[in-house]
Amino acid sequence: xxxxxxxxxxxxxxxxxxxxxxxxxxxxxxxxxxxxxxxxxxxxxxxxxxxxxxxxxxxxxxxxxxxxxxxxxxxxxxxxxxxxxxxxxxxxxxxxxxxxxxxxxxxxxxxxxxxxxxxxxxxxxxxxxxxxxxxxxxxxxxxxxxxxxxxxxxxxxxxxxxxxxxxxxxxxxxxxxxxxxxxxxxxxxxxxxxxxxxxxxxxxxxxxxxxxxxxxxxxxxxxxxxxxxxxxxxxxxxxxxxxx
Ligand SMILES: Nc1ncnc2c1ncn2[C@@H]1O[C@H](COP(=O)(O)OP(=O)(O)O)[C@@H](O)[C@H]1O
Ligand SMILES: [Mg+2]
Numbered sequence: 318x319x320x321x322x323x324x325x326x327x328x329x330x331x332x333x334x335x336x337x338x339x340x341x342x343x344x345x346x347x348x349x350x351x352x353x354x355x356x357x358x359x360x361x362x363x364x365x366x367x368x369x370x371x372x373x374x375x376x377x378x379x380x381x382x383x384x385x386x387x388x389x390x391x392x393x394x395x396x397x398x399x400x401x402x403x404x405x406x407x408x409x410x411x412x413x414x415x416x417x418x419x420x421x422x423x424x425x426x427x428x429x430x431x432x433x434x435x436x437x438x439x440x441x442x443x444x445x446x447x448x449x450x451x452x453x454x455x456x457x458x459x460x461x462x463x464x465x466x467x468x469x470x471x472x473x474x475x476x477x478x479x480x481x482x483x484x485x486x487x488x489x490x491x492x493x494x495x496x497x498x499x500x501x502x503x504x505x506x507x508x509x510x511x512x513x514x515x516x517x518x519x520x521x522x523x524x525x526x527x528x529x530x531x532x533x534x535x536x537x538x539x540x541x542x543x544x545x546x547x548x549x550x551x552x553x554x555x556x557x558x559x560x561x
Pocket of ligand 2: 360361362401477478
């Protein structure tokens with residue numbers, strides 16, 4: 318199976334609000350795929366439908382061969398999500414946070430301990446693992462949440478605004494971490510409104526606004542198609558066009 322995710326003519330309405338509007342796109346296995354759009358574009362809603370947390374109003378969502386949300390339970394162990402609104406357990410240590418989530422996925426004993434060490438190392442928190450997460454900086458907390466999202470070694474990692482609110486150093490570490498996940502063979506979907514995130518981490522980018530797909534491709538393909546230099550120019554032209 319070459320596809321990680323397929324969205325086919327997917328819409329989501331909240332009462333009168335159309336959050337996602339006939340969205341069709343496919344995410345390939347092993348790529349870092351960016352959902353790029355301004356606030357309110359429908360990114361989180363899309364992510365929640367991919368994870369089976371929200372049922373589309375219409376259309377079809379397929380994730381690693383599972384029909385969502387019907388087969389969400391089956392898909393759950395293949396998906397790791399960093400939700401946009403989420404936090405660490407501040408009174409637990411970093412290690413305890415990960416052990417807790419590992420147990421939720423059925424890991425225990427030696428296997429759990431080994432996996433916790435592995436992800437601590439991957440996100441660069443091994444030296445602070447036994448400090449309370451409440452004492453971590455914003456960047457460390459975010460890295461702990463990424464570690465939590467991948468504790469069960471999911472095939473598909475979904476990061477909803479992973480760099481939001483972090484300083485430049487923390488942002489760089491998260492971007493490197495995203496590339497590292499991809500190098501390890503995982504498929505990564507990330508949402509962002511940060512053009513540099515998209516440029517530095519994504520293999521392909523979908524630009525969305527008002528729940529609609531405006532463009533999809535590599536940066537080079539987008540530049541070519543819209544005859545602009547740089548992602549920022551493409552993005553501004555497309556999204557401004559929507560505002561008009
Ligand atoms: N649970 C909800 N109830 C009502 N409206 C919602 C809900 N979730 C999202 N929306 C609306 O849907 C639109 C898209 O939101 P969202 O998916 O959060 O965008 P993004 O993540 O791109 O900022 C916004 O207009 C938002 O207000
Ligand atoms: Mg969002």
